[in-house]
Amino acid sequence: MSDAVLATIDRTPEPGMGVFNKKLGMWVFLLSEVMFFTSLIGSYIILRYAHPDHFAAPGELLNVNLTAANTFLLICSSVSMVKAFAAIQQGDLKGLQRWLLVTILMGTAFVSVQAYEYIMLSHEGFLPGLADYTAHAGGPLYGATFYVMTGFHGAHVSLGVLALIFVYIRALRGEYTVADHEGVEVIGLYWHFVDLVWIILFTIVYLI
Amino acid sequence: MSSAIPVGDSHSEDHHDLGFIRTYIFSTDHKMIAKQFLVTSLLFLALGGMLAAMIRWQLGFPGQPLPFNLGAILPDTMAPGGIILPEFYNSLVTMHATFMVFFALMPLMAGVFGNLLIPLQIGADDMAFPRINMLSFWITPVAGAIMLASFFVEGGAAGAGWTSYAPLSTSGEWTGVYLGQILWLVSLIVLGFSSITGALNYVTTVIAMRAPGMTWFRIPLATWSLFVTAWLLLLAIPILTGGLILLLLDQTIGTAFFRPEGSGEPLMWQHIFWFFGHPEVYILILPAMGFVSEVIANRSRKPVFGYHSMVVAIVAIAFLGWVVWGHHMFQSGMNPFLGMSFMATTVVIAVPSAIKTFNWIGTLWKGDIHFDTPLLHAVSFVALFVIGGLSGIFLASAPVDIYLHDTYFIVAHLHYVLVGGSLFGIFAGITFWYPKMFGRMMNETLGKLHWGVSFIAYNLAFFPMHNLGVQGMMRRIYDPNQYEFLQSLQSTNTFISKSVFVFVSVQVLFAINFFWSMRKGKKAGDNPWDSNGLEWACPSPPPHGNFAEIPIVHRGPYEYSYPGREQDFWPQNEAPVESFGASTKPEHKPGE
Numbered sequence: 001m002s003d004a005v006l007a008t009i010d011r012t013p014e015p016g017m018g019v020f021n022k023k024l025g026m027w028v029f030l031l032s033e034v035m036f037f038t039s040l041i042g043s044y045i046i047l048r049y050a051h052p053d054h055f056a057a058p059g060e061l062l063n064v065n066l067t068a069a070n071t072f073l074l075i076c077s078s079v080s081m082v083k084a085f086a087a088i089q090q091g092d093l094k095g096l097q098r099w100l101l102v103t104i105l106m107g108t109a110f111v112s113v114q115a116y117e118y119i120m121l122s123h124e125g126f127l128p129g130l131a132d133y134t135a136h137a138g139g140p141l142y143g144a145t146f147y148v149m150t151g152f153h154g155a156h157v158s159l160g161v162l163a164l165i166f167v168y169i170r171a172l173r174g175e176y177t178v179a180d181h182e183g184v185e186v187i188g189l190y191w192h193f194v195d196l197v198w199i200i201l202f203t204i205v206y207l208i
Numbered sequence: 209m210s211s212a213i214p215v216g217d218s219h220s221e222d223h224h225d226l227g228f229i230r231t232y233i234f235s236t237d238h239k240m241i242a243k244q245f246l247v248t249s250l251l252f253l254a255l256g257g258m259l260a261a262m263i264r265w266q267l268g269f270p271g272q273p274l275p276f277n278l279g280a281i282l283p284d285t286m287a288p289g290g291i292i293l294p295e296f297y298n299s300l301v302t303m304h305a306t307f308m309v310f311f312a313l314m315p316l317m318a319g320v321f322g323n324l325l326i327p328l329q330i331g332a333d334d335m336a337f338p339r340i341n342m343l344s345f346w347i348t349p350v351a352g353a354i355m356l357a358s359f360f361v362e363g364g365a366a367g368a369g370w371t372s373y374a375p376l377s378t379s380g381e382w383t384g385v386y387l388g389q390i391l392w393l394v395s396l397i398v399l400g401f402s403s404i405t406g407a408l409n410y411v412t413t414v415i416a417m418r419a420p421g422m423t424w425f426r427i428p429l430a431t432w433s434l435f436v437t438a439w440l441l442l443l444a445i446p447i448l449t450g451g452l453i454l455l456l457l458d459q460t461i462g463t464a465f466f467r468p469e470g471s472g473e474p475l476m477w478q479h480i481f482w483f484f485g486h487p488e489v490y491i492l493i494l495p496a497m498g499f500v501s502e503v504i505a506n507r508s509r510k511p512v513f514g515y516h517s518m519v520v521a522i523v524a525i526a527f528l529g530w531v532v533w534g535h536h537m538f539q540s541g542m543n544p545f546l547g548m549s550f551m552a553t554t555v556v557i558a559v560p561s562a563i564k565t566f567n568w569i570g571t572l573w574k575g576d577i578h579f580d581t582p583l584l585h586a587v588s589f590v591a592l593f594v595i596g597g598l599s600g601i602f603l604a605s606a607p608v609d610i611y612l613h614d615t616y617f618i619v620a621h622l623h624y625v626l627v628g629g630s631l632f633g634i635f636a637g638i639t640f641w642y643p644k645m646f647g648r649m650m651n652e653t654l655g656k657l658h659w660g661v662s663f664i665a666y667n668l669a670f671f672p673m674h675n676l677g678v679q680g681m682m683r684r685i686y687d688p689n690q691y692e693f694l695q696s697l698q699s700t701n702t703f704i705s706k707s708v709f710v711f712v713s714v715q716v717l718f719a720i721n722f723f724w725s726m727r728k729g730k731k732a733g734d735n736p737w738d739s740n741g742l743e744w745a746c747p748s749p750p751p752h753g754n755f756a757e758i759p760i761v762h763r764g765p766y767e768y769s770y771p772g773r774e775q776d777f778w779p780q781n782e783a784p785v786e787s788f789g790a791s792t793k794p795e796h797k798p799g800e
Contacts, residue, residue, distance in 0.1 A: 014423065016416030021336045025412045032404050032442045039450025039480060043465060046479075051471050129462035130470040140470045144463035148454065 026186045030193045033156075037197055040152060041204065044145040054139030061126060061137045062146075063117065064206050070113045071202045074157075077106035078195040081188050091178040093171065100168045100184075103191070107161040114154050118147075149201055156194045163187050234346075236338035237752055238323045241345045243645060245319035246638075248349060250722075252311035257712045259304035266292045266300075268705025270687045270698075285364060294686045295384050298367030301684050303359070305370035306392065309492065310399055311352055313626065316634050317495035318403070318441060319345070322410050322434045324641060328743035328750065329431045331419025331759045331781075336412040344406040351399035358391035366392035369684060371485070374466030374477040378458045393456040400449040403441045410438035419742065421761030425519070426780065428741050428765040429512065430637075432519050433498025436526045437491050444487035451480035478540055482533035490529040492626060493593075494522060496633025497564060500586040503636045504568055506739050507583035508575025509776050511766040514567045521560035521567075528557045538606045539613040547606045554604040561597055565590060576769070576776075581655035585636035588663050592628025596621055599674065614684075617677025623670045635659070635718070642722075643736045647748040648729030651721050658717040665714060669707035672700050738777045740765050745781050 017024055048055050058064060080102040087095030125134035128147040133140040167187050170176065176184055226235075235241060265274055271291060273279050279290020286296040323341065327334055335341045358365040365388045368377035372392070380386035414427070414435045427435075454465040455477065464470020466477045505512045512518060534542060534550030568590050577583065599621040602608050612618065642650050676697055681688050688694040688701065735744040746755050759781040767778035 013420050014418035016418075021412055021416050024416055025337060025340075025408055028408045028411045028442065029404075032408070032446045035443050036446035036450050039447045040454075043450070043454060043476060043480065046476050047465070047473060050473055054471060128457070130464045130467070131462045133470075140464055141472065144457070144465060148457065148463075152453075 020182055022182050022186050023189065026189045030189065033193065033197075037149075037152075037200075040149050041200070044149060044204070047141050047145060051139065051141055054141040056137035056142060058207055061121075061124070061142075062206055063120070066113065066117060067202060067206050070110055070117075071198060073106050073113070074110050074195050074198055077103050077110070078192050080106065081191045085181075085184050085188050088171075088176050088181040088184055089178065093174060093176065096176060096181075096184065097168070097171045100164060100171055104161055104164045104168060107157055107164065107191075111154055111157050111161065114150065114157075146205060149205060153194070153197055153201055156197070160187070160191050160194050163190065234342060236334070236342050238327050238335050238338070238341060239645070239750060239754075241341055242320050242322075242324035244345050245315050245323060245348070246645075248352070249312050249315035249319060250719075252307050252352065253316070254715070254719075256304055256307040256312050257715065259300050259307065261709060261712050262292065263297070263300050263304060264705040264708040266297055266686065267688070268702045270689055295367060296364060297686045298369075298383060298684070299359070299365040299385070299388070302366050302369050302372075302392075303355075306355065306366070306396075308626070309370060309488070310396060311348070311355070313492050313630050313634070314403065315348060317492065317630070318406055318410070318434065318437055319348070321430065321495055321499065321637055321641070322406060322438065324645060325428075325430050325743060326410055326413055326434055327417070328644070328746065328754060329428045329741050329765075330414060330417060330422050331742045331755065331761065332413060332417040333753045333755065335409045336417060337409050340405050341409050344402050344409065347398060347402035347405070351395045351402065354391055354395035354398065358388040358395070361387040361391065363388050371481055372455065372477075373481075374455065374458075374472075374474040375468060377455060377477075378467050378474075390456065390459050393452050393459065397449055397452050397456070400445045400452075403445045407438040407441035407445075410434060411442060414438075419759050419761055422742075422780075423761075425516065426761055426764045428498075429501040429515070429518055429522075430495070430498035433494045433501075433522050436522050437494045440487045440491045440494075440526055440529065444484045444491070447480060448484035448488075451477065451484065454480075475537075475540060475542070478537050479533070482536045483530075485536065486533040487526070487529045489625075490526055492630050493633075494526065496589060496630045496637070497522065499633050499637035499640065500568065500589045501564075501571075502741070503582045503586040503640050504571050504590075505766045505768060506640075506737050507578045507580065507586070508572050509578075509768045510571055510575040511764075511768055512567065513570030513573075514563070515764065515766060517563050518567055521563045524560040525557060528553060528560070532557065535604050535606075535609070538609045544606070551604060551606050555601065558597070558601060565594055565597075580652060581650065581659055582636050582640035584656065584659045584663075585632050585639060588659070589629055589632040589636060592624055592632060592666075595671075596624030596629055599624060612677055614682060615677035616673045616681045616683060619683055620670055620673035620677060623673070627670070628666060632663075635662075638722075640737070641743075642725070643732030644743055644748050644750070646726050646729070647732055648725050648727075649732050649736060650725045650729060654717055654721040654724075658714060658721065661714040661717075662711060665707050665711035669704050669711055672704055676700060676704075735779075738775075740767055740777050740779050742780055745779060 019027075056062075080099045084096050084099035084103060087093075087099055125132075125136050126143050126146075127133070128144045130140045130144075133143070164187060167183050170183065231237075232240065235244070262274070265272075273290025274282070274287060274292070277290070279287050282290070285293070286299075287293060292300070323335070326332075355365075363380060363385045365385070366372070366377075367383045367385045368389060372389075376382050377389060380389065383389070414431065418427070454463070457463040458465055458467055458472070464472040466472045466474050468474060501512055501518060532550060532554045534546055535554045538547050538550075572587070599617065603612060603618060603621055639650055639655055642648075679694070679697060681694050681697055689698060732748045734747055736748075737744070742755075742759050742761070743750075745759055760783070761780045762782065762784055763778065763780055765780055769776045770778050
C-alpha cells in the first residue's frame with residue numbers, strides 16, 4: 001500500500017466514554033455496589049413495611065444527634081477529598097498530602113464514632129440476633145437490619161480509609177503529578193459514593 | 209496489502225520469557241486465563257455429571273446398591289451398603305445444580321469465552337485490568353474448594369436445593385445439614401467476587417479498548433452477547449451476594465431476616481433469589497446464542513440474517529430479564545394480580561427469542577452449509593432451545609404453571625435450555641475456537657461421533673421427563689414409588705436413567721478429543737474456518753499482546769460470499785482497494 005493511502009487511514013481508536021480505563025472501571029464497579037446496597041436497603045424496606053411494630057420511632061433508641069454530627073463529618077471528608085484532587089490538578093503535591101491526611105482522619109473518626117455507637121447500643125441490649133433479643137424499642141428485625149446496613153457501610157468506609165492510606169503513602173513519595181494522578185481521582189469517586197450511600201442510610205434508618 | 213499500523217516496540221517489554229509460574233499459573237494474559245477457566249470448569253462439569261448420574265441411579269433403580277462397588281467408596285453417612293440415603297439424595301440434587309450453574313456453565317461462558325474472545329474480537333492487546341482478571345480466575349478454585357469441602361463435613365453438603373428456599377435453608381433442623389449449608393453460602397459469596405471482577409473487566413474493555421474502526425455495530429455477535437452478559441453479571445450477582453449474606457447471618461448469628469419465628473419473611477428470600485435468578489438464566493444462555501450466531505454464519509458462508517435485530521434482541525432479552533422474576537413464584541402465595549403482570553412480561557420475551565430463532569434459520573437458508581462439528585452443535589442448539597423455549601411458555605402462564613409447578617416438567621424445561629441450549633452452544637464454541645486456543649484442529653470423526661451420540665442420548669433422556677411431569681412426578685423426589693400413582697412411571701424412569709448414563713459416558717469421547725488434539729491434532733493455521741473476525745487475523749495461538757500491529761476495521765464481521773469477490777469471506781481488517789483519497793473509516797453503513 002502506498003504512503004498516500006496509509007496517510008488517509010483513520011488511526012484514532014474508537015471513542016469509549018471519554019475517560020481513562022481505571023475511572024470507567026470504577027464507575028462500573030460502583031454500579032455493582034449500588035445493586036449490593038439495593039439488596040440490603042430493599043430488604044429493610046420490605047421488612048419495615050411488613051412489620052412496622054418492629055421498628056422504633058426516630059430518636060427513640062438511636063442517638064440521632066450524634067449520628068447527625070457524624071454525617072456532617074463524612075460530608076466534610078468528601079469536601080476535603082475534592083480539595084485534595086483539586087490540589088494535585090494544580091500540581092500542588094503538598095496540598096494533596098495535606099488534604100488526603102485530613103480525609104483519612106475524618107474517615108477514621110467516622111468509623112470510630114460508629115464503633116462507639118455500636119458499643120453503646122449493645123449495652124442497651126440492641127443486638128442483631130433473635131436469641132439475644134431483650135426488650136427494647138422495636139423488635140428483633142430492627143437490630144438485624146440496622147447492623148447489616150450500617151455495618152456494611154462501615155466496612156466500605158474502612159476499606160476506603162485503607163485505600164486512602166495507600167494513596168497517601170504514594171503521595172508522600174511524590175508519585176502523583178499534574179499529568180498523572182489517576183489514583184487520586186479513582187479513590188475520590190469511591191469515597192464520594194460511600195458518602196452518598198451514608199446520606200441515604202442516615203435518612204431512612206435514623207430520620208424516617 | 210496490510211492496512212495495519214506498525215506499533216513499533218510498545219509491546220516489546222511483554223515478549224521476554226515470563227517463566228513457568230507467570231505463564232501457566234499466575235498469568236495475566238487473557239488467553240491463558242481463558243484456558244485456566246476452561247480446564248477447571250470442564251472438571252466441575254464432569255463432577256456435576258457424575259452427581260447427575262448418581263441422582264439418576266436412585267430414580268432409575270431405587271433401593272438398589274450403586275454399581276461398580278461405589279458403595280465401598282462412599283461413607284455410611286451417604287450411601288450405606290451402596291444405597292443412597294434420602295439426605296444424601298437432597299445433597300446430590302443441590303450440589304449437582306450448584307456445580308453445574310455456578311462452577312461449570314457460568315465460567316465456561318463468561319470465564320472462558322469472555323476472556324478469550326472479547327480482546328481478540330475487538331482488536332485489543334489484553335483486558336483493561338489484567339491483574340484483576342487474574343484475581344477473577346483464582347477466586348474460582350478457592351470457592352470450588354470450599355464447596356467441595358462441604359461434602360466432607362458433618363451433616364454433609366447443602367441439601368435445600370440450589371434455590372435454598374427459606375425457611376428450609378435457615379436452620380439445620382429441617383435438612384439435617386448445618387455446616388454444609390454455611391459453606392455453600394460462603395462459597396457462593398466468594399465466587400460472586402469472581403463474577404463481578406470479571407464482568408467489570410469485560411464491560412470496560414469493550415467500551416474503551418476497541419480497535420480503530422470497530423464501531424458498535426461492527427462488533428461480532430459473540431462479543432455483543434458477552435458484553436450484555438457482563439452487564440447482567442455486574443448488576444445481578446451483587447443482589448445474590450446481599451441475599452446470601454442475610455441468609456448466612458440467619459444461619460450463624462441468629463438474625464431473623466427469613467425466619468418466620470422472628471417475624472422474618474421467607475417469601476422475601478424467593479424475591480431476592482429470583483430477582484438475581486432470572487437475569488442469571490440469561491447469563492447462562494445469551495453467550496451461547498452469540499457463539500451459535502457466529503458458527504452458523506461462518507459455516508453457512510452467509511451474513512447473519514438481520515445483524516441489527518440480533519443485537520437489539522440480545523439487549524431486549526437482557527432488559528426484560530429484570531422484570532419477570534415472579535414467574536418462578538406463581539405458587540408461592542404471591543398476590544395473583546402480581547402473577548398476571550409477571551406472566552405478561554414473561555410471554556413478551558418470546559418475541560426477541562423468536563426473532564433470534566428465525567434469524568438463525570434465515571442465515572442457514574440457502575447457505576453453503578458445511579456440516580462439521582461446530583455447525584452440528586450450533587444447529588442442535590437452535591432446535592433444542594426452541595423446545596426449551598416452548599415448554600417455557602407453558603410454565604410462564606400462571607394457570608398451567610399451577611399444575612406443572614415443581615414437577616419433572618420443569619426439570620425437562622430447564623435441561624432443554626441449559627443442556628440442550630447452553631451446553632450444546634458451549635460445545636459449538638469450544639469446537640469452533642479450539643484451533644485459535646491451541647493452534648490445532650480437533651478430530652472431526654471423534655467430534656461428530658460425540659455430537660451424534662450426545663444428541664440422541666440427550667433427547668431420549670430429557671424428552672420423556674415432560675411426560676413424567678404432566679403425570680405428577682415431583683421435582684426433587686427421592687423415591688417416586690412411595691406414591692401408588694407414580695409407580696407406573698418406573699419403566700420410564702429406568703429408561704431415562706440408562707439414556708443419561710449413555711449421555712454422561714459419551715462425554716469421555718469429547719475429553720479424549722480435547723486432550724489428544726492438543727498434541728496430535730492437525731495444525732490449524734491462522735484462519736482455519738475462513739472467517740472474518742479479528743481473532744482470526746492473529747496467529748493460532750495468539751502471542752502475548754495478540755496483534756503484531758493494531759488492526760484497523762473496515763467492515764462488519766459477517767461479509768461472507770460478498771458478490772463480486774473471489775474469496776467467499778472478507779476479513780474485517782482487510783483494507784479496501786479503492787481507498788485512495790478517502791478515509792478508510794467512512795461514515796458508518798449499518799450491516800454493510
